[in-house]
Amino acid sequence: MIKKYKNKINSTLHRLNKQIKIIKFSSSQNAINLKMFKNKHLGKRCFIIGNGPSLTSDDLDKLHNEITFAFNRIYYMFDKTDWRPSYYCSEDDKTIFKSKEEINNLKLENKFFPVNFPWDYKIHFNNAKYYLFKFGDSTIEPKFSKDIVKGIYWGNTVAYTAIQMAVYMGIKEIYLLGVDHNFNKMQKDNGEIVIDETAKDYFSEDYNKDKDDLYLPNIEISTRAFTAAKKYAEEHNIKIYNATRGGKLEVFERVDFDKILF
Numbered sequence: 001m002i003k004k005y006k007n008k009i010n011s012t013l014h015r016l017n018k019q020i021k022i023i024k025f026s027s028s029q030n031a032i033n034l035k036m037f038k039n040k041h042l043g044k045r046c047f048i049i050g051n052g053p054s055l056t057s058d059d060l061d062k063l064h065n066e067i068t069f070a071f072n073r074i075y076y077m078f079d080k081t082d083w084r085p086s087y088y089c090s091e092d093d094k095t096i097f098k099s100k101e102e103i104n105n106l107k108l109e110n111k112f113f114p115v116n117f118p119w120d121y122k123i124h125f126n127n128a129k130y131y132l133f134k135f136g137d138s139t140i141e142p143k144f145s146k147d148i149v150k151g152i153y154w155g156n157t158v159a160y161t162a163i164q165m166a167v168y169m170g171i172k173e174i175y176l177l178g179v180d181h182n183f184n185k186m187q188k189d190n191g192e193i194v195i196d197e198t199a200k201d202y203f204s205e206d207y208n209k210d211k212d213d214l215y216l217p218n219i220e221i222s223t224r225a226f227t228a229a230k231k232y233a234e235e236h237n238i239k240i241y242n243a244t245r246g247g248k249l250e251v252f253e254r255v256d257f258d259k260i261l262f
Contacts, residue, residue, distance in 0.1 A: 008156055010096040013098065021119060022132065026149060030115060030130045034149045040066055042170030045242075048162045049074065051207065052180030053200035054245040059177060062261055067171070069162040073099060076204045084108060087165065089158050091133065094214050096123065112165065140190060143226045144232040155225025157219055163229045167238060174233075174240045177257060178203070180247035181223075187216040219248075226251040 025031055046067040049055065070085035078084070082207050089112045090096055090103060096117065103111070104125050115130035117123040132151040136142055142153045145164045154162050159179055164226035166174055183201050186194045193216070199207045230251055233240045242249055243257040 006211055012124070018119065025115070025129055030140045031149045033129045034131060037148075037165070037169050039170035040158075041166075043172050043201035045173035045175065046086075046166050046169075046171045047177055048159055048166070048179070049177050050159055050179035050244070051202050052178045052182075052244065052247060053203055054180050054247055055178030055203040057083075059233070066261075069166065071162070073102075073202075073207050075102060076207050078261075086110065087112065087162070089113070089162055089165070091161060092115075092160050092215065093121075097121075098210060098213070102162040110115045112161075134176050138221050141231075155228070156221035157225060160222070160225040160229060163240070167201045167232070167236070169219065172238050174238065175255070175257075175260060176249070176252065177243045177246050179242065179249055181219055181244075183217045183219070185211075185216060187218045189218065189220050223251065224251075 030147070044067060046069065047063055049060070049068055049070040050064075051070075051072060051074060054076070057077055058083065060077065060081045060083040063093055064083055067087075068083075068085045069087045069089060071088070072090050073093065074085065074088070083110065087110045088106065088108045091114050096113070100123055106126075109127060110129060111127050112124055112129050112131060113125060114133040116133065117125075118130065134143070134145075134151040134153045136153065138156065142155050142160070145152050145168070148165055148168045152161050155161070159176065163174060180199075182196065182199050184196055185201045188194060201211065226249065230240060232238070240252050241255045242252040243255050243260060245257065
């Protein structure tokens with residue numbers, strides 16, 4: 001009984017301590033680090049790189065002089081290209097738990113993570129910038145952050161996080177590449193499991209070797225997030241295009257990647 005009572009007190013203290021940290025976040029060093037990116041790329045364009053099976057090293061080779069965002073285990077492509085992303089993001093806790101050493105060793109200038117990793121799990125990364133994650137009702141379209149210092153809204157896809165970051169940086173033209181938006185095994189809002197035997201999950205089989213230990217993707221949630229991004233972009237004179245080769249993301253206008261760079 002005493003142990004149970006102590007655990008309850010510790011849990012309460014942990015929640016209170018976290019609430020205090022959240023309140024103080026806007027004046028913290030983490031917030032100062034994020035403020036440095038306000039309008040850093042004002043009026044420019046960027047490419048947000050998904051890890052879908054359509055992504056190729058040849059495509060990445062063409063992006064050396066572009067502003068790029070990439071995610072999670074994109075480093076499985078690094079032995080095939082000299083390209084490296086301008087900004088790296090990872091926020092899936094299961095992926096991070098399994099790959100934290102590889103992620104920490106990435107020699108990239110800017111790496112972004114939710115602040116709950118150092119707060120809750122005592123996981124710290126080299127060259128890291130941390131942001132507050134905001135969650136809402138996953139059955140409706142998420143909000144879109146106007147100021148990432150105050151928080152970034154979760155959309156069940158790190159690409160949604162990157163779009164919010166890009167907009168904060170002043171970018172006016174966003175291209176999605178390798179965002180196939182389709183998986184071999186997916187889950188619907190109602191819990192139904194959908195299997196597409198024709199679909200591959202990622203650009204590399206090695207990327208997905210521990211798939212049974214990771215979350216099942218729910219593209220219904222991420223579709224709502226992309227829809228929210230499209231609405232915000234249209235209201236603020238920002239263009240978002242889908243330059244992915246194939247795939248099933250039809251929220252944004254499609255463009256031919258090979259014609260963008262020339």
